[in-house]
Amino acid sequence: MSNNSNAALLEFVLRLGDNNLILGHRLSEWCSNGxxxxxxxxxSNIALDYLGQTRILYTYAGTLxxxxxxxxxxxxxxxxxxxxxxxxxxxxxDYAHSIARQLYYSVFADLLLTELMKSKDATLSGYAAKxxxxxxxxxxxxTDWTLRLGDGTEESHQRMQKAIDDLFMxxxxxxxxxxxxxxxxxxxxxPDVPALKAAWTKKVESVLKEATLTMPDAxxxxxxxxxxxxxxxxxxxxxxxxxxxxxxxxxxxx
Amino acid sequence: MENNTVxxxxxxxxxxGKNEYIEPKDWMPEKYRKTLIRQISQxxxxxxxxxxxxxxxxxxxxxxxxxxILLAKIQDExxxxxxLYSACETLGISREELIRQLHTGAAKYSSIFNYPALNxxxxxxxxxxxxxAAIVNQVSLQRTSYGPYSRAMVxxxxxxxxxxxxxxxxxxxxxxxxxxxxxxxxxxMNRWWWPSLMMFGPHDADSAHSADSIKWKIxxxxxxxxxxxxxDKTVAQAEFLGLTIPDPDLKWNEARGHYxxxxxxxxxxxxxxxxxxxxxxxxxxxxVKVHNENAWVREAANAYAAKKAxxxxxxxVA
Ligand SMILES: [Fe+2]
Ligand SMILES: [Fe+2]
Numbered sequence: 001m002s003n004n005s006n007a008a009l010l011e012f013v014l015r016l017g018d019n020n021l022i023l024g025h026r027l028s029e030w031c032s033n034g035x036x037x038x039x040x041x042x043x044s045n046i047a048l049d050y051l052g053q054t055r056i057l058y059t060y061a062g063t064l065x066x067x068x069x070x071x072x073x074x075x076x077x078x079x080x081x082x083x084x085x086x087x088x089x090x091x092x093x094d095y096a097h098s099i100a101r102q103l104y105y106s107v108f109a110d111l112l113l114t115e116l117m118k119s120k121d122a123t124l125s126g127y128a129a130k131x132x133x134x135x136x137x138x139x140x141x142x143t144d145w146t147l148r149l150g151d152g153t154e155e156s157h158q159r160m161q162k163a164i165d166d167l168f169m170x171x172x173x174x175x176x177x178x179x180x181x182x183x184x185x186x187x188x189x190x191p192d193v194p195a196l197k198a199a200w201t202k203k204v205e206s207v208l209k210e211a212t213l214t215m216p217d218a219x220x221x222x223x224x225x226x227x228x229x230x231x232x233x234x235x236x237x238x239x240x241x242x243x244x245x246x247x248x249x250x251x252x253x254x
Numbered sequence: 255m256e257n258n259t260v261x262x263x264x265x266x267x268x269x270x271g272k273n274e275y276i277e278p279k280d281w282m283p284e285k286y287r288k289t290l291i292r293q294i295s296q297x298x299x300x301x302x303x304x305x306x307x308x309x310x311x312x313x314x315x316x317x318x319x320x321x322x323i324l325l326a327k328i329q330d331e332x333x334x335x336x337x338l339y340s341a342c343e344t345l346g347i348s349r350e351e352l353i354r355q356l357h358t359g360a361a362k363y364s365s366i367f368n369y370p371a372l373n374x375x376x377x378x379x380x381x382x383x384x385x386x387a388a389i390v391n392q393v394s395l396q397r398t399s400y401g402p403y404s405r406a407m408v409x410x411x412x413x414x415x416x417x418x419x420x421x422x423x424x425x426x427x428x429x430x431x432x433x434x435x436x437x438x439x440x441x442x443m444n445r446w447w448w449p450s451l452m453m454f455g456p457h458d459a460d461s462a463h464s465a466d467s468i469k470w471k472i473x474x475x476x477x478x479x480x481x482x483x484x485x486d487k488t489v490a491q492a493e494f495l496g497l498t499i500p501d502p503d504l505k506w507n508e509a510r511g512h513y514x515x516x517x518x519x520x521x522x523x524x525x526x527x528x529x530x531x532x533x534x535x536x537x538x539x540x541x542v543k544v545h546n547e548n549a550w551v552r553e554a555a556n557a558y559a560a561k562k563a564x565x566x567x568x569x570x571v572a
Contacts, residue, residue, distance in 0.1 A: 028312045028313060028321075031305060031309040031312055032328075032544070035544075035548030035551035035552060036548070039551075040332055041336070044328060044329040047325060048325045048329065051318065051321060051322050052322065055319075055322070070318050071318055075317070147558065148554055148558040148559075151558055151561065152555065153550070153553050153554045153557045155554070156550055156553070245374055246316045246317075249432065249434055251432075252431050252432050252435055254316040254317045254427060
């Protein structure tokens, strides 16, 4: 593989890994904070799935770069080097906000992984085949809760609608791509992510409809930035917390 | 057996005598039921409150592998809470009521979780010492006389031994590491040792509930017996790590075949029980706050389930 395509592949793998790491980090914050014990466990479980996926992807990135460890990518990069979609780094908010984010992201991940299973890169297609099983469960969990909250009580309906509306402006950024990534699409390695948008909209719309919720206006202005190193302020705190021990005691094994 | 009446109490005592399990539908003395509810709910609450000190380190865990192990462990502990709440519910009390009792202070949880997890080594020390102490207790409780409690213990013990090994392995990495890492481990040892010994409760002579519990085989071994077992198996493990146990009186007693150990600070223990531990307020207030703030989620889930049930019934009628 040429240097260029290797760099493109690395960028793509890190994009997927960063999404998983940061969303997993946010979900793990629900530990001991869930609305009841069963949900506390369910959210930790999903966080653990994301963490497992992160490790597969970072390990792969390490081989592409010739011997870097999975921990290098989580603990030795600075915040501007993370390429996760903006929606994954937003604070959890109330339960409705976390569920809305899970719905938006899980529909996206499900579509992405379905395409990635066809990748000509065996490691990526293998990763996708494993991850899609987990994502199917995440999507079911998010869908079930969207229905419960949307069609539950007056209060839960309002909270859920507000969450859906608040987060909608961050959904477009999930589909952002780069020139390097386009070269991988042409080579049959990466899916054409922006092309997934139509199916995503259709699926989200159908869940929201069943939940008696209103799909936000498609013309809503969309925040972008995750592919151009423009994060929200929130990423800094995530990274500070995550890397505190390893930065305070550099060069140690844990 | 005159008049065809069965003396329920004799049947119960007979079963206890023969080491047979008491099952939820069996007759049992009211005090047996109450004692079990107190003990099992305290155990369940401990699993759940214990998620807080460890959860406090998930986002700061210094490697992805350790983070995954920690997350999975805490998830297990939540699962233990669930089995135990279910076991408790078989005694005719609802989860809601159990949580209410936790919030009013009528029900307790293990005093150990009122200590803070301050450095990364604490996560290792909790796994090694706190889960280690819990295992000694829980292995003994696998033979408890109440069937659902015993079965919950069997499931739980398997996972607890994983937790202990993982905690120990975390400390081993630190003890083989840099000077700072080793100091971290020793600091954790210094803070967690005595509270771990207190987990077994007061000395037998001072234990309010012990006698009945032993008679009914709810507890199979006394607080002091279990504490001694824990100390005896832990000393060598500490030596292997190269950590010093913070007890100058700790010494092998050839005649007893056990380690002698120093005086436990019962004043501290009683104060932590009474609510004066470093984290009592924090732990309980956190649980209350989360529970109350999320009441709307539970209400929504109930309302939705009721709507669906009604719709299903309507469909059946139509
Ligand atoms: Fe446990
Ligand atoms: Fe445990």
